Amino acid sequence: MASDQQLSxxxxxxxxxxxxxxxxxxxxxxxxxxxxxxxxIIDMDTIEVSNLNRQxxxxxxxxxxxxxxxxxxxxxxxxxxxxITSYHANVKDPQFSVDFFKEFNVVLxxxxxxxxxxxxxxxxxxxxxxxxxxxxxxxxxxxxxxxKGKTECYECQPKPAPKTYPVCTITSTPSKFVHCIxxxxxxxxAKLFGDKNQENDLNVRSNDGHSSSDHSExxxxxxxxxxxxxxxxxIYDHVFGYNIEVALxxxxxxxxxxxxRPIYVKDVPTGNLTQQNGNMREDGDLSAMxxxxxxxxxxxxxxxxxxxxxxxxxxxxxxxxxxxxGNLTFDKxxxxxxxxxxxxxxIRASSFGIPLHSLFEAKGIAGNIVHAVAxxxxxxxxxxxIEAIKVLQKDNDNHRxxxxxxxxxxxxxxxxxxxxxxxxxxxxxxETPLSLEVNTCRSKLRDxxxxxxxxxxxxxxxxxxxxxxxxxxxxxxxxxxxxAIYSANLEKVLSELPSPVTSGTMLSIExxxxxxxxxxxxxxxxEFDEEKEPDxxxxxxxxxxxxxxxxxxxxxxxxxxNALLAEGTENATGKKRKLSDISKPTTSDGxxxxxxxNQNQPExxxxxxxxxxxxxxDLESLTKKxxxx
Numbered sequence: 118m119a120s121d122q123q124l125s126x127x128x129x130x131x132x133x134x135x136x137x138x139x140x141x142x143x144x145x146x147x148x149x150x151x152x153x154x155x156x157x158i159i160d161m162d163t164i165e166v167s168n169l170n171r172q173x174x175x176x177x178x179x180x181x182x183x184x185x186x187x188x189x190x191x192x193x194x195x196x197x198x199x200x201i202t203s204y205h206a207n208v209k210d211p212q213f214s215v216d217f218f219k220e221f222n223v224v225l226x227x228x229x230x231x232x233x234x235x236x237x238x239x240x241x242x243x244x245x246x247x248x249x250x251x252x253x254x255x256x257x258x259x260x261x262x263x264x265k266g267k268t269e270c271y272e273c274q275p276k277p278a279p280k281t282y283p284v285c286t287i288t289s290t291p292s293k294f295v296h297c298i299x300x301x302x303x304x305x306x307a308k309l310f311g312d313k314n315q316e317n318d319l320n321v322r323s324n325d326g327h328s329s330s331d332h333s334e335x336x337x338x339x340x341x342x343x344x345x346x347x348x349x350x351x352i353y354d355h356v357f358g359y360n361i362e363v364a365l366x367x368x369x370x371x372x373x374x375x376x377x378r379p380i381y382v383k384d385v386p387t388g389n390l391t392q393q394n395g396n397m398r399e400d401g402d403l404s405a406m407x408x409x410x411x412x413x414x415x416x417x418x419x420x421x422x423x424x425x426x427x428x429x430x431x432x433x434x435x436x437x438x439x440x441x442x443g444n445l446t447f448d449k450x451x452x453x454x455x456x457x458x459x460x461x462x463x464i465r466a467s468s469f470g471i472p473l474h475s476l477f478e479a480k481g482i483a484g485n486i487v488h489a490v491a492x493x494x495x496x497x498x499x500x501x502x503i504e505a506i507k508v509l510q511k512d513n514d515n516h517r518x519x520x521x522x523x524x525x526x527x528x529x530x531x532x533x534x535x536x537x538x539x540x541x542x543x544x545x546x547x548e549t550p551l552s553l554e555v556n557t558c559r560s561k562l563r564d565x566x567x568x569x570x571x572x573x574x575x576x577x578x579x580x581x582x583x584x585x586x587x588x589x590x591x592x593x594x595x596x597x598x599x600x601a602i603y604s605a606n607l608e609k610v611l612s613e614l615p616s617p618v619t620s621g622t623m624l625s626i627e628x629x630x631x632x633x634x635x636x637x638x639x640x641x642x643x644e645f646d647e648e649k650e651p652d653x654x655x656x657x658x659x660x661x662x663x664x665x666x667x668x669x670x671x672x673x674x675x676x677x678x679n680a681l682l683a684e685g686t687e688n689a690t691g692k693k694r695k696l697s698d699i700s701k702p703t704t705s706d707g708x709x710x711x712x713x714x715n716q717n718q719p720e721x722x723x724x725x726x727x728x729x730x731x732x733x734x735d736l737e738s739l740t741k742k743x744x745x746x
Contacts (some may be wrong), residue, residue: 119276123510127154131152131155131221131610132155132158133158133159134225135158135159135224135227135228135233136228136229138162138168139172139253140498141172141188142172142174143495143498144227145174145192146498147502148505149196149199150196151506154200155200157202158189158201158202158204159223160184162183163182163183163184164184165180168464171491171494172184174191175614184205185204186203186205188203191204195517215240215632218243218244219244221246222246223247223248223249224248225249225505226248226251230576231276232575233606234250235271238545239631239632239633240632242546244411245265248262249261249508251497253490253493254499254519255489256493256521257493259518260519262516262517262536264513266539266544267513268516268536268538269543270375270545272544272545272546273539273545280297284490287299287300287303289364289370289393291680292369292469293471294462294466294472294479296471297469298479301457301459301461301465302483306454306461309337310442310443311433311445311446326554336355345431345436346428346432348431348435350428357464361378365377377468381434382424386421405433405453405456411426414475414476416477417474418473420464420467424457427457427460430460434453438453449480459475462474496521497521500519512558518533518536519533520532542658550635550636550637551638551657552640552658553569553637553640554640554642555611555653556641556644556645558641559653560653561607561608561609561611562588562618564653566579566581566589566607570626577628578630579626580623582625583614583625586616588614588616589603592629605712618639619641622638623639
């Protein structure tokens with residue numbers, strides 16, 4: 118039974134929920150049933166059919182509607198006396214300022230992407246509001262509490278970078294199906310349906326007799342004298358046939374590798390699939406599978422079937438979606454895009470002797486999907502509410518970071534651990550200066566803004582200053598002259614800016630919306646490894662202490678805290694923490710049991726829903742390591 122103190126803290130609180138997806142639905146229900154009276158929800162997404170298997174507040178009739186609004190209406194049906202305010206909006210919108218966050222007693226995150234998490238973390242720090250973070254990935258999950266100045270913030274430890282692959286492996290020597298997926302998604306799909314002017318390794322000129330002697334013709338340009346079917350066959354022969362032959366001409370490459378097999382249209386019998394009536398699925402999505410009568414997404418198609426899907430998907434794009442051509446990027450929720458990428462990846466896999474995969478499997482790899490488990494979402498939501506109640510009671514000594522994973526020695530499925538203290542090297546909450554190695558004579562201010570300030574530092578409206586000189590600023594209140602000056606600065610190399618940025622320069626970067634600032638010390642560097650350092654810049658200073666083993670960190674999935682679960686490792690303050698120090702979950706603190714099972718980790722962080730979120734490859738490897746002991 119809850120004490121009078123708990124009930125009072127709950128009823129008098131004002132709570133902000135960010136995210137109304139898999140975790141969010143469970144969380145809103147649990148908050149309402151626990152007695153919370155004033156709840157606000159922010160979510161920018163609309164409901165999709167794929168959400169319905171676990172986001173239980175939604176029904177098929179709700180598809181296309183706001184998640185936040187429908188979740189509010191659903192809960193008010195069984196708790197009509199409470200106040201729930203919904204915002205169908207992006208949490209990064211200007212209306213959700215630091216002053217807005219100050220209205221709340223606690224913020225509860227059920228988010229699905231790193232960028233939004235960082236933004237909320239900074240707003241909570243600026244507003245001095247406690248944050249409870251969470252996330253799930255299949256049977257794994259975690260919940261953590263972040264109190265300004267008392268525990269580490271979300272960004273106290275760097276998050277594992279999305280896995281990348283060497284360009285040469287993707288373009289020339291794939292050995293795994295994921296290599297074929299990356300090739301089909303980031304090279305072929307992008308070249309056919311995205312920016313036509315981009316250059317990539319698919320632009321090897323054809324020897325089909327149509328190219329000019331100086332090889333000036335782009336193979337991917339549709340000719341005036343060919344229809345879509347002829348165009349598709351020419352592209353097929355080029356990327357799966359001729360390009361493979363070009364690769365085979367380098368005999369040194371294949372001395373210790375199995376040689377690929379060029380595949381041409383004439384070699385593949387595609388006449389065994391007949392056109393069906395209609396090219397739409399039941400949900401209204403344009404589909405090559407529907408057009409060809411292929412119904413089960415878990416079937417592994419033959420080479421002939423993949424080839425047929427390739428041609429049919431290409432035709433449907435050009436005939437039914439011509440306005441999209443030239444502007445598309447791959448989206449795992451675009452059925453036709455998934456079909457095309459699956460077919461192209463399988464044809465390439467067949468060429469290189471790699472096992473073929475079903476559309477269901479290929480979509481998971483291409484979209485970095487780990488399929489959701491509703492029970493995990495429910496357990497994590499319960500843990501969020503438990504920690505929120507502790508926050509409201511000012512019970513700061515009893516907060517726990519809780520991990521949903523199997524502890525083989527104790528047969529535990531929930532593992533609580535004490536929160537870590539702030540990392541003194543964190544550039545967000547400890548304001549530690551960063552260092553940036555960059556070629557100041559070649560890199561433009563635009564490169565710095567896009568690759569470092571926005572991508573690495575997560576700022577939305579940056580202000581960049583060198584001393585008292587403003588080099589760049591974003592804002593609606595800027596006059597036309599200032600906008601022109603800052604736009605011109607973007608195209609200048611760093612060393613040629615009005616206030617030159619050279620080795621030893623200290624830049625101040627500020628985001629007024631987040632009320633966050635940091636400093637970066639510039640170090641000039643002549644050369645960078647294009648494979649290992651593709652940005653041509655190297656940011657450092659924001660790292661975990663050298664005593665920590667990166668492979669023993671629980672990283673950037675739903676939660677933020679990097680609890681060390683390996684025997685005898687140290688936390689950010691140097692304090693030893695062992696598995697034996699982690700308290701056992703008991704019914705008194707509300708912990709329960711989560712399901713457990715093996716998971717295939719995705720290749721990189723995705724931003725769809727919390728079901729697609731991953732904690733980190735490190736967590737999975739750690740789980741496996743402990744099971745083997």
